[in-house]
Amino acid sequence: MRKIVHLAAKRGFCSGVVRALDAVERALKEGPLPVYVLHEIVHNEHVVAHLTARGVRFVNEPEEAEGGTLIFSAHGVSRAIEERAAALGVRLIDATCPIVKALHRKAEAFAAEGRKIILFGKKGHREIEGVVGRVDSDVAVIESKEALAAYLASLPEEEKRNGLFACLSQTTLNADDVAEMRGILASSLNRLAVDAEVCFATRDRQNAVRLLAEQCEFVIIVGSPGSSNSRRLCETASAAGARAILLSDPEKFDPSLLDGVSSVGVSSGASAPEELVRELLGVLKRHGFEEVPDER
Numbered sequence: 109m110r111k112i113v114h115l116a117a118k119r120g121f122c123s124g125v126v127r128a129l130d131a132v133e134r135a136l137k138e139g140p141l142p143v144y145v146l147h148e149i150v151h152n153e154h155v156v157a158h159l160t161a162r163g164v165r166f167v168n169e170p171e172e173a174e175g176g177t178l179i180f181s182a183h184g185v186s187r188a189i190e191e192r193a194a195a196l197g198v199r200l201i202d203a204t205c206p207i208v209k210a211l212h213r214k215a216e217a218f219a220a221e222g223r224k225i226i227l228f229g230k231k232g233h234r235e236i237e238g239v240v241g242r243v244d245s246d247v248a249v250i251e252s253k254e255a256l257a258a259y260l261a262s263l264p265e266e267e268k269r270n271g272l273f274a275c276l277s278q279t280t281l282n283a284d285d286v287a288e289m290r291g292i293l294a295s296s297l298n299r300l301a302v303d304a305e306v307c308f309a310t311r312d313r314q315n316a317v318r319l320l321a322e323q324c325e326f327v328i329i330v331g332s333p334g335s336s337n338s339r340r341l342c343e344t345a346s347a348a349g350a351r352a353i354l355l356s357d358p359e360k361f362d363p364s365l366l367d368g369v370s371s372v373g374v375s376s377g378a379s380a381p382e383e384l385v386r387e388l389l390g391v392l393k394r395h396g397f398e399e400v401p402d403e404r
């Protein structure tokens with residue numbers, strides 16, 4: 109039996125992650141040291157461990173930075189955090205992804221128009237906390253279609269007819285789910301401004317994984333459980349009919365998962381380093397899997 113591996117055409121680090129990691133490298137070179145990063149620079153334990161070993165300190169509050177340089181991660185921060193950090197007198201580098209920054213601006217503009225914001229995303233996710241913390245009014249964070257139905261059921265009919273609403277989305281959700289929730293909202297609220305989209309990197313990676321899942325029995329997504337976009341890739345592959353797993357450490361891959369499998373698809377989340385993908389390909393090669401070139 110010929111055993112093959114297909115590699116997703118779009119995978120791994122997105123432009124926002126590359127930019128954030130470049131900011132850390134620049135800070136390590138230029139100083140002042142130490143370099144602090146507020147929260148994980150990206151949701152990947154290998155990246156965080158590697159930077160920690162090089163002296164980068166990850167902190168939960170801006171005030172933990174004592175001198176040196178403080179970097180905001182790619183996920184962005186609230187206005188309050190920005191203000192607290194500015195008062196510290198440390199060098200500040202804002203590595204928020206420009207797409208997340210644009211999301212902040214949209215939330216601010218909708219709030220200024222007096223619209224109630226409905227934000228699709230995971231409560232407690234750093235990106236969501238940052239967006240919610242950009243506006244003074246309440247933001248309804250909606251995690252699922254079920255939560256959306258409950259939210260709509262709680263609104264008085266008069267408000268559905270005449271209330272001003274806007275919907276936005278976390279950048280790393282499942283693109284199909286976002287489209288579906290957008291449609292439900294648009295058919296339920298009369299005066300809704302719609303700007304809920306996942307980012308291009310999330311969409312491209314999900315599309316590529318869907319293609320992989322159509323041609324492979326088993327799909328492995330390299331990425332951390334804490335990474336929203338990596339988890340979505342795994343769900344996308346499962347929904348497209350493949351058996352799929354999320355793998356944070358190729359060294360811990362269980363080869364018995366390959367029993368009876370002749371085609372494996374490999375992709376990686378936007379925060380997963382390519383070295384981990386290469387490591388996994390090495391493991392698969394040792395088990396007789398040959399990488400086939402991507403012809404799409």
Ligand code: SF4
Nearest residue numbers: 122124205207279307
């Ligand atoms: S996943 Fe999208 S929004 Fe998030 S950092 Fe990457 S490019 Fe930016």
